[in-house]
Amino acid sequence: MNPRLIYRWVLYAAAFVLMTTSCTKDLSLKEVIPDEIKGMSDLQVAPDFNFKTTLQITLKVISKDFTGLPATKIEVFNANPNSGGQLIKTGITNRDQVFETLLILPAHLNQFFIRRTTFNQHVETVTLDIQSENIEYTFSASKSANVFKSTFLGPGCTDCATSIAYALTGKYSLPKDSKVCILVGASFTGELDLNGGTLVVCGSLNLTSLKGKGTVIINNGGFFQAISLNIYDKESAFINYSDAFILSSTFALSGVFENYGTISLSSLNINANGQFKNYGTVTLSGDLNNSNYCFNEGNLTVGANVSHNAGEITNACRLTVNGTLSINSTFKNSSYVNVKTDLNFNKGPLYLSNQSLIETKNFTVNSSIVAEGDAYSKISVSGISRINGGGIFSGKIDYWVENGIETNLGTMGRDIRFDNLYIPTTYCNPGSNLAGGIVIIDTDADGVADEFDAYSTDGSKAFNNFFPSAESWGTLAFEDLWPYLGDFDFNDMILDYQINQITNASDKVVEIGIALKVRAIGAAFKNGFGIQLPIVSSAIYNVSGDFSYTQGIINLNDNNTEQNQSQAVVVFFDNAFKLLPHPGVSTGVNTTPGATFVNPKIINFTIKLSYPIAPEILGEPPYNPFIFVNEIRGREVHLKNHAPTSLATTQNFGTGADISSITSGITYQTEKGLPWGINMVEPFDYPIEKAAIIDAYTYFADWALSAGTSNTDWYKKIDGYRNVNLIY
Structure with missing residues (x-):
């Protein structure tokens, strides 16, 4: 790993000074000026930084233009829902046409998307920039059919390996697998070879022919003109955000074409591998012939005939x-x-x-x-x-x-x-027989129209709210030598999670679905896993699922929560090796390259609540997760500054490398602020056995030293972000 030069930084927070005076050890960080960071022992992290990879936002959405009308459905996505964005929150507006909720998002996001669907199927999607912890948006008037045209912007001409800044003519081949931009005011006229690369047009592209595999993006404000366009490679893509897209003759498509702007075409032939997707306005003067896939979520007008032959x-x-x-x-x-x-x-x-x-x-x-x-x-x-x-x-x-x-x-x-x-x-x-009036079907009479209700026959439930999303998992990574220092490879327990907070019409949680995936055990200890919720045990009606109790150390209440706890605790298993058996060689399971791989084990659970509870009370999933080590129930390991359960052995606190002071909220951290567990809001590629996380991930140290304010995407699969030889 290349050494990192860490510049002077100073912590002035008065709250921190007050907090440290109550600790059993001196945690003051008046000034830290290490010359080089070579390993975890060189890090000095703020004691109140919990190594969170998330941010919390309070969102308020107002459907002002539908006041006095039936409720509108609000959905929140972590990215453009038409380009793979994942749904993370669903609800409806109240009688005042207001929807307020708490969002948990990856800290590296700069924006998110909300989509409103009204009782009459009016759909609008808008982009919201993340500029504060409180965001409010008002839908004030119905938009035109081309909602996405005014909402989505192209990537712009930045981060280009090569830029065309003048008028270029003739033949041009993109450097292999690279990104080339035609800047504003510049142009290219002639034959283009994509050569596996990407061309972003912010200026003008006058195309006489196109060959090779790759991607062309016509940015907002860009100009495209051609007599004909033939995209023959099924792996090629053409994406248009512009209103200046003119094609005077036939368009033959065997790749992918997406439109968010305004396009005029003569005719369109979608061939066997072609995919045509319109979110803007497309006008054809001639025919449309489809032999594979045509999707329209905008305004598509065909001047002549449509022949839908296949697909x-x-x-x-x-x-x-x-x-x-x-x-x-x-x-x-x-x-x-x-x-x-x-x-x-x-x-x-x-x-x-x-x-x-x-x-x-x-x-x-x-x-x-x-x-x-x-x-x-x-x-x-x-x-x-x-x-x-x-x-x-x-x-x-x-x-x-x-x-x-x-x-x-x-x-x-x-x-x-x-x-x-x-x-x-x-x-x-435009509707039909408009004198017919408004008809809302609500089978379970919970105030949520059946068309919006995920549980239309159950009045207690209405919406699924998956965390991180219905299509992805978060990851918990633990060290198990607490209160002593380990090797900081954070693979002693690798556990993925996906949590569904099922809410009612009032956005209160009535049921929690938990899916766990045991991926790796980089340890010899027989470790168990559970969570603590910030509610009393009686607030849970029942817990059911794929429990694994084999060590005789877990005692349960009638509702399957753990006995003798001041807050509700659910223990899912007491020995991870019973779920992910040791293959017989190497240390642990799925942490040593070349050793036998064991397929991860997925287990599912349902927590039914005794009464609806606001998401803000439950807090951020996965709540307060912990492992307990080597069949010793009281030897719990939690995330940094998370509270132990009532059954934790208090004698371990403040011993070894641990400096916990439970009364001051300082828990499960070393004198240098390092944790024994981290929570990743997105799937985490963990280090191999004995490889410290600081060596596997280039910017982990920068992120930790900044208390999570910089390099928030340090764990992403991006060139230069990781040492692939140290990651399993």
Whole structure:
């Protein structure tokens, strides 16, 4: 590891001075000026820094424009939900159209996303910058159909390996696997070879031909023009954020194309490997031919015909076809489709949802139409309707034919209606029979519409709130030699967690789902694991799950919490080796390179609460986690400055390298402020056996010395951030 030069830093906080005067040992850090940091023993960390990788934000969302109307659904994502962003919080507004909640986010984030869905399926997504611990946002007016166009910004022309700053013509090949930017005011005209790299256009790109695999990004304010565009490589991507995108001839797509801006095309052929995704505005003067995947969450207008030959078309906003729409494969509509002439449904199925609407002049049906959900969707035909023998209607469909069904040889399900029902107006959908009024279905009468409710038949539950998210895990990493110093490889117990705080309509927690994944044991001790919650044991109705008790040291109450505890404690297992058996060689399990790998073990638990509890009271998941060492129940190891349970052996505090002073809140840390456990809000690639974390991760020391204010992404998989030879 390269030595790090650490500059002078001074701690002036009066609160810290008061805190240290009550400690049993002198913790004052008046001035620390180490010349070089070579190992963990050289670190001097602030005693009140808990090695947290998270930040807490109080969020308030106001749906001002829906005052007096039914509640709106609010979802929070850690990134752009249309580019892999993960859902981390869900709830609804109250009678004042206000939603307030506590968010726990990775400390390295600079922004997050909120999405509002109204009772009439009006969907808006906005980006919020993280500038304080209290963030408020007001939805004041309905947006246009192109919500994402004004919300999402391109990456800009920064961090470029090469920049084009002038007018360049001819042939240009990107340096292999590199990022090249055309700066504002600059341009390239000619033949482009991507060569595995990425081209970001903030100026102008006038393309005569394109070859090679790679990515092209037209940034906001950038300009793109070509006669034709052929993307033949399935691993290539073309992403547009601009309103100046002009293509005068055919667009042939075998890779990925995403649009967040405004595009004018002649015609579009989506080939067998092509993926076309629109979140902005696309206007075609000619035909659209699809043979793989077409997704629309913006405004897509086709001047001529649409031939859907294979794959899937999903419409989540507004699709207008001025000619004929021919469907020969899966078609999904959750919003609005308007066909000016003929809709020929030859082969499907055709799925309808979310009070969607299809309007067409003539309609011929030869396959299955399926409506999903409890609210009616509608097909409105102003001209001729022909339902042939293969035509099957099922689910809640209102089939409205102004002049009556001319031919009906098909099958109509029992829920089919012919009543010209009301379909609400949204920013995508103009609605139908608007005099029909507002209909809200709430089966369990909890105040949450069924379309928003994850538990529509259980009035006590409404929303899932996964931490860190439904798609990811956090990681707990422990050293087990407390109160003595170990090797700081933080792999004596590696345990991933995923926690679901199930809330009711009032954003109170009623149930906690806990999934644990035992990944590694870098120790010889038989260690157990549990959590302490900041509530009394009686606040828990019952705990169930995959408990593993084999050592005879755990005593339980009737609700499966641990006995003789002042706060609720749940012990999940008392010997990790029973879940992750030793392979017979090396020290521990899954910490020594080359040793036999043992598949991680996942265990699941459910904590049902006796009454709803506010998330702020429960605190940040995974609450107060701890291990207990080598079959000694009282020898607990918690995260830094977390309280021990009532069963912890107090004689160990202040011995060895530990300087705990429980009455002052200083616990589980060394004289230099180092911990025996850390909590990672994202999956953690832990060090191999005997490799200290400071050697495995380049910026761990900088992060720790700054008390978590700098290098907050130190654990990410980024070039230069880690020594891969020291990570398992």
